[in-house]
Amino acid sequence: MFSRLLDNVYIMDTGTVCGILEHQGPLGMYFDKYYQDYYCHEKTFEKAERRMLRDSLDICLKKIDMQESDIDLYLGSDLMNQNTTVHYLARDLTKPFIGVYGACSSFTLTLALGSMLIEGGFANKIMTMVSSHNATAERQYRYPVEYGIQKKNMSTFTATAGVSTCIANMKTSIRIDAFTLGRVIDYGQTDPNDMGRAMAPAAFDTFTNHMRDLKRSVDDYDLIVTGDLSHYGLKIFKEMLKQENIDTSNIHDCGCLLYDASKQNVFQGGSGCGCSALVTMGYLYSLLKEKKLKHVLVIATGALLSPIMTAQKESIPSIAHAVSLEVVE
Amino acid sequence: MFSRLLDNVYIMDTGTVCGILEHQGPLGMYFDKYYQDYYCHEKTFEKAERRMLRDSLDICLKKIDMQESDIDLYLGSDLMNQNTTVHYLARDLTKPFIGVYGACSSFTLTLALGSMLIEGGFANKIMTMVSSHNATAERQYRYPVEYGIQKKNMSTFTATAGVSTCIANMKTSIRIDAFTLGRVIDYGQTDPNDMGRAMAPAAFDTFTNHMRDLKRSVDDYDLIVTGDLSHYGLKIFKEMLKQENIDTSNIHDCGCLLYDASKQNVFQGGSGCGCSALVTMGYLYSLLKEKKLKHVLVIATGALLSPIMTAQKESIPSIAHAVSLEVVE
Numbered sequence: 001m002f003s004r005l006l007d008n009v010y011i012m013d014t015g016t017v018c019g020i021l022e023h024q025g026p027l028g029m030y031f032d033k034y035y036q037d038y039y040c041h042e043k044t045f046e047k048a049e050r051r052m053l054r055d056s057l058d059i060c061l062k063k064i065d066m067q068e069s070d071i072d073l074y075l076g077s078d079l080m081n082q083n084t085t086v087h088y089l090a091r092d093l094t095k096p097f098i099g100v101y102g103a104c105s106s107f108t109l110t111l112a113l114g115s116m117l118i119e120g121g122f123a124n125k126i127m128t129m130v131s132s133h134n135a136t137a138e139r140q141y142r143y144p145v146e147y148g149i150q151k152k153n154m155s156t157f158t159a160t161a162g163v164s165t166c167i168a169n170m171k172t173s174i175r176i177d178a179f180t181l182g183r184v185i186d187y188g189q190t191d192p193n194d195m196g197r198a199m200a201p202a203a204f205d206t207f208t209n210h211m212r213d214l215k216r217s218v219d220d221y222d223l224i225v226t227g228d229l230s231h232y233g234l235k236i237f238k239e240m241l242k243q244e245n246i247d248t249s250n251i252h253d254c255g256c257l258l259y260d261a262s263k264q265n266v267f268q269g270g271s272g273c274g275c276s277a278l279v280t281m282g283y284l285y286s287l288l289k290e291k292k293l294k295h296v297l298v299i300a301t302g303a304l305l306s307p308i309m310t311a312q313k314e315s316i317p318s319i320a321h322a323v324s325l326e327v328v329e
Numbered sequence: 330m331f332s333r334l335l336d337n338v339y340i341m342d343t344g345t346v347c348g349i350l351e352h353q354g355p356l357g358m359y360f361d362k363y364y365q366d367y368y369c370h371e372k373t374f375e376k377a378e379r380r381m382l383r384d385s386l387d388i389c390l391k392k393i394d395m396q397e398s399d400i401d402l403y404l405g406s407d408l409m410n411q412n413t414t415v416h417y418l419a420r421d422l423t424k425p426f427i428g429v430y431g432a433c434s435s436f437t438l439t440l441a442l443g444s445m446l447i448e449g450g451f452a453n454k455i456m457t458m459v460s461s462h463n464a465t466a467e468r469q470y471r472y473p474v475e476y477g478i479q480k481k482n483m484s485t486f487t488a489t490a491g492v493s494t495c496i497a498n499m500k501t502s503i504r505i506d507a508f509t510l511g512r513v514i515d516y517g518q519t520d521p522n523d524m525g526r527a528m529a530p531a532a533f534d535t536f537t538n539h540m541r542d543l544k545r546s547v548d549d550y551d552l553i554v555t556g557d558l559s560h561y562g563l564k565i566f567k568e569m570l571k572q573e574n575i576d577t578s579n580i581h582d583c584g585c586l587l588y589d590a591s592k593q594n595v596f597q598g599g600s601g602c603g604c605s606a607l608v609t610m611g612y613l614y615s616l617l618k619e620k621k622l623k624h625v626l627v628i629a630t631g632a633l634l635s636p637i638m639t640a641q642k643e644s645i646p647s648i649a650h651a652v653s654l655e656v657v658e
Contacts, residue, residue, distance in 0.1 A: 002402060002425040004451060044641055073331060073510065081410040083430050084635040090513035091646045096331040097513050098438065099633075101412050101428040109427065113442075120449020122333060181402065184419035184426050304428075306413040312373055317420045 003180040003213030009115040010175045011325070012125070012166035014281040015059030017052045019134070019160030021266070022278060025259045030282035031161075032059045038135050038160065049078065049085045049133035053162030054092070057129060060164040069094050071166070072123040075114050077106035078131045079158070079272060081140060085131050104199075104228050105182065105302030106130050107163070107277040108321040112179035114167050115323070124169055131162040132272030141192065141307060154194040156230045156255060157266035161274025163281050174288050177295075177326040180210035182319045184304065190315045192305055196233020196268055199301040202318035203229060204240045206299055210322050218247055222293045225284070227276035227300030227320070230255035230269030254279035254300075276300040284325070294327045332509040332542030338444040339504045340654070341454070341495035343610040344388030346381045348463065348489030350595070351607060354588045359611035360490075361388045367464050367489065378407070378414045378462035382491030383421070386458060389493040398423050400495070401452040404443050406435035407460045408487070408601060410469060414460050433528075433557045434511065434631030435459050436606040437650040440496065441508035444652070447498050454499075460491040461601030470521065470636060483523040485559045485584060486595035490603025492610050500657065503617050506624075507653040509539035513633065515646045521632075521639050525562020525597055528630040531647035532558060533569045535628055539651050547576050551622045554613070556605035556629030556649070559584035559598030583608035583629075605629040613654070623656045 016031040023034035033055055035041075040048035061068060074097045076086030083099045090097040102109040110128035117123050135145050137158040143149040167176065185205050189198040203226045211217055218224060229237055234253040241248050254276040255269035280298050287293040299322040310316070345360040352363035362384055364370075369377035390397060403426045405415030412428045419426040431438040439457035446452050464474050466487040472478040496505065514534050518527040532555045540546055547553060558566055563582040570577050583605040584598035609627050616622040628651040639645070 002452075046637060046641065080635065081637070082432065082633060082635045084638055087513060087633040087646050087648075088635070088638060088643065091515040093512065095512055096510035097648065098442065098510065099430040101430045103411065113427065116446055116449055116451050120445055120451065122445050122449065123331075181425035181427065183422065183424055184416060186420040304411060304416040306409065306411045306417070308375060308410070309413055309417060312375065314417065317416050319416075319426065 001209035001213055003178060003210055005178050006115055006119050006176055008169050009118050009167055010170060010172040012168045012172060013060055013063040014163065014165045014285060015056035016278055016282040017056045017162045018278055021264060022159055022161060022258060025264060027258060027279065027283045030286050031278060045133055045135040046080065046084060049131050049136050050089050053085055053089055053129055053131040056162040056164040060166055064166055071095055071125050071127045074127050074129060075100060075110040076129040077101055077110060077273060079137050086129055102319055102321060103302030103304050104271055104273045105300040105319050105321050106273045108298055108300035108323045111167065111176060111323045112181060112321055115176050115179055118167060118169050125166060127164055127166050129164045130273040130277050132158050132274035134158045134160045137272060151267060152193040153267060154232055155267040156195055156228060156269055156271035158272035159258060159270045159275035159278060161278045163274060163277035165281050173328050175326055175328050176323055178214055178324040180206055180213065180322040182206040182321045184317045184319050186315050186317045188315045192310050195271060195303040196229045197236060198303050198316040199318040200229055200233045200236040200240065202320040203237050203299050203301050206320040206322050218250055221250060221295050221297045224251045224297040226253045228255040228271035229253045229301055230271060231261060232268045288325060288327055291327055296325045298323050330538035330542055332507060332539055334507050335444050335448050335505055337498050338447050338496055339499060339501040341497045341501060342389055342392040343492065343494045343614060344385035345607055345611040346385045346491045347607055350593060351488055351490060351587060354593060356587060356608065356612045359615050360607060374462055374464040375409065375413060378460050378465050379418050382414055382418055382458055382460040385491040385493040389495055393495055400424055400454050400456045403456050403458065404429060404439040405458040406430055406439060406602060408466050415458055431648055431650060432631030432633050433600055433602045434629040434648050434650050435602045437627055437629035437652045440505060440652045441510060441650055443496050444505050444508055447496060454495060454497040456493055456495050458493045459602040459606050461487050461603035463487045463489045466601060480596060481522040482596060483561055484596040485524055485557060485598055485600035487601035488587060488599045488604035488607060490607045492603060492606035494610050502657050504655055504657050505652055506655040507543055509535055509542065509651040511535040511649040513646045513648050515644050517644045519644045521634055524600060524632045525558045526565060527632050527645040528647040529558055529562045529565040529569065531649040532566050532628050532630050535649040535651050547579055550579060550624050550626045553580045553626040555582045557584040557600035558582045558630055559600060560590060561597045617654060617656055620656055625654045627652050
């Protein structure tokens, strides 16, 4: 389908900023910075999300000892209509910007796209930026949190996070060795409170194409994570794999890893582009740097729903893009 | 900044579909198909926009004698929240899809991005798709047209159009010889009814970077068009150029060309990603094929505003991306 191997794309470093629930969750210690409340010292949730993403950029730039203007190109995405967070943040940047949109799959979409531009010789250093915020996403896709609407059991919980990741053609200890771009899949699911079920077939499609295109199997990876299927969606995804006799013991989901769903009130688990980005660039990146993991596949999933089309009784299109991260020996 | 020359990217062909006003305008004869009303035989405006884009894809595929599955990758964008038109359309496609968002600049953004992926060897044939629809855009960004709200004089009129363009590494008579990616520019304009003024500085920035990066001048082009500054915005853009002693006689705007603003009730002229796409791939592409033009620069402009940020009294970020089209001798 559309999988490509890469020779020369490395992760320079990352900045990860999260909210209080993500900090209190099982992976909290792996994130660079957290805020105690959803406002992050700002007056609105939208500005709070922007501040988190800006913090993550500053943290990443500091780690790689670079200025904003040392980056050739910025690639960004968030869940707000018209990529509000990244576009309004990009006013502060002096370098070109490309906005992409793949809903919660945007994290791996920006990495795959950036990797092609670096491998193709069009840029040396690219910063990818993604964010999501529980209160901004709830307002836009469902109801403002202040309404206190009762959530359905199959719901997921949008992660509050800003994550910036610098990729470059300069050798580091971790590289992006391959990626697979996904196609839009729709199995006819119409319930916007059950994203896991809508997205699982997209994850399965991209997983299958990745393995077939690159002649790889689950055995080639220490760990395979999906983006934000969460508990219910992950179960469906694993059932689809089992029907193909694929071993699912190394397969997990970022939405399940980010929170402790038994103690934290997050329903089926985490979602949002901040979810897969936090888990990958906080937790998994640390394990890769320590060589506790050597080869990881991240399949970020996205439900491309539009509330206006849901109102017109249309089903929910979904997509998944995958990137493979490898420790450089 | 971020301009690159290209060696091996050609335009295979295009499909252009428009609404009644665009058909009745001065360039109407250049478009492949038009619909008599805003519903296009569908029940909602959103589905009408999708049908126009689907038609444009089918027309383009027929011209190049290919099936949907012969294309390696689809790149798409529209103005609806979450790229509704292209994402819901992409459910019909069996090939990978990347959604981008640059508001009305998305037309050249998809071409520039697709060009890099072809030139970088990642794909042979890429279909870029953009659409806009007056009634869907008015509802989302301003008021539903049924309300009959009086429009302000500085307003532009969103074009109703779907345009698909196939680019490839196979030689044809017209190639994309260069592009410049834009950065996000904000001069503090806060009035969402006056996009031309918000976007003119972004057009100027990209114009300046393009000429400086590639050591080109206005004399290198037969024609330079901006995307959708329309009459008022074009005037500002030209004034900025004149201050730099740049000859503006070859500079026009797609929003001014698409309609006859003196006869058609379109205020300052056309806008929307369908505007620059229609004018470029309908009108200018025809002139290039007939060799009446040899070298054209298209600087599509985009106002990256979010109504929710306008309500929070923030100014409007803008961006412009440029592509250069050249007749192959």
